[in-house]
Amino acid sequence: MNESALSPAAIEVVALTKQYAQGKPAVDAINLKVEGGSYCCLLGPSGCGKSTTLRMIAGHESATSGDILLDDKNITDLPAAARGTAMMFQSFALFPHLSALDNVAFSLKMRGVRRAERHARAQELLERVAMGHLAARKPAELSGGQQQRVALARALITQPRVLLLDEPLSALDPFLRVQMRAELRRWQQELGLTFIHVTHSQEEAMALADTMVVMNHGRIEQMGSPYEVYNRPSTEFVARFMGGHNVIETPQGKIGVRTDQVCISPDDAPLDAAEPQLPVIVTDVEYQGTYVLLGLQQQGRKFAAHATAEFSAMVPEAVYAAMPFAVGQPACMHWRTGAAHVLTA
Ligand SMILES: Nc1ncnc2c1ncn2[C@@H]1O[C@H](COP(=O)(O)OP(=O)(O)OP(=O)(O)O)[C@@H](O)[C@H]1O
Secondary structure, three states, rough: OHHOOOOOOOEEEEEEEEEEOOOOOOOEEEEEEOOOEEEEEEEEEOOOOOHHHHHHHHHHOOOEEOOOOOOOOOOOOOOHHHHHEEEOOHHHOOOOOHHHHHHHHHHHHHHHOOOOHHHHHHHHHHHHOHHHHOOOOOOHOOOOOHHHHHHHHHHHHOOEEEEEEEOOOOOOOOOHHHHHHHHHHHHHHHHHHHHEEOOOOHHHHHHHHHHEEEEEEEEEEEEEEEHHHHHOEEEHHHHHOOOOEEEEEEEOOEEEEEEEOOOEEOOOOOOOOOOEEEEEEEEEEEOOOOOEEEEEEEEEOOOOOOOOOEEEEEEEEHHHHHHHOOOEEEHHHHHHHHEEEEEOO
16 A cells, blocks of 8 residues: 555534424534544543544535635535545454455455455555454454454555544453553554544543543533543533542532542541541441542431442552541541632533
């Protein structure tokens, strides 16, 4: 394959909207810029509009209004095959009756490319993803990782400038998912292409993305590097969705404090009066190896049986061993002022 053919493009969406029916749009006037050659993850709970956004970029779904630009070219109304994008689907969606080679060559066949040429190009791509020696195998004769590489080669055969991935890892078992995730990241870096990857998994997005885009109800809640989004969730929704945060009501409004940045002391321990603190009851103690996870409930609040704890604290194992807590024990949750940040509604 011609090396220069794989050149990344930036994607920009401007006021992009999808209205399937009356009522609230599934995607509501979102603005998003994805840099060429970067890895972007669209993330959010079920129904937030992430797949619809991806399908509109791919051209598998029409936009109700707004624009999609690939570099400076407006591709909003172009057919999928003319956009410069390609899609890799959930669980790779390989044709089971075709060899790896024919799977990869399939879209060239659809475009009327002659057999010898399409096989040569497919073989070249399979070599590139270290699968050349298994070109004759059917998908069922390949491991999950090998299938992923065939799916990648199949998506790359049309020489896309942007690869769109719709929950590509969700059908895999957890162990394989982590392996395949690392492989996807490696391929993205080696190919230098723009990847836009839809996932509902915070962990997956954190591991892969240069830019995370957190969606909720058809809108973008927050966009930034995994570090920025995890350390500075801007809204209560993002703090709760990302996990690992306590959302605490204060007279000044809601604040977020990471669960590994709150400290727990016995009720009667002398504390720095300048430090924000909250009297709590320990409702749960869970050993997690490196950390012990304490479930906590604000003192004086009614606590329904089986309800999940209101707050959590991740206490390093050694710290907990030196000062253990019992379920039902009153305690004080406190944190450095600098560890907290204000959340908007
Ligand atoms: N073809 C369709 N016709 C009507 N409504 C649709 C269609 N596809 C999606 N929707 C609705 O649009 C909203 C967004 O759906 P979308 O599939 O984009 O969400 P998602 O965030 O990708 O969810 P999931 O993780 O469950 O796939 C949902 O309310 C969904 O029911």
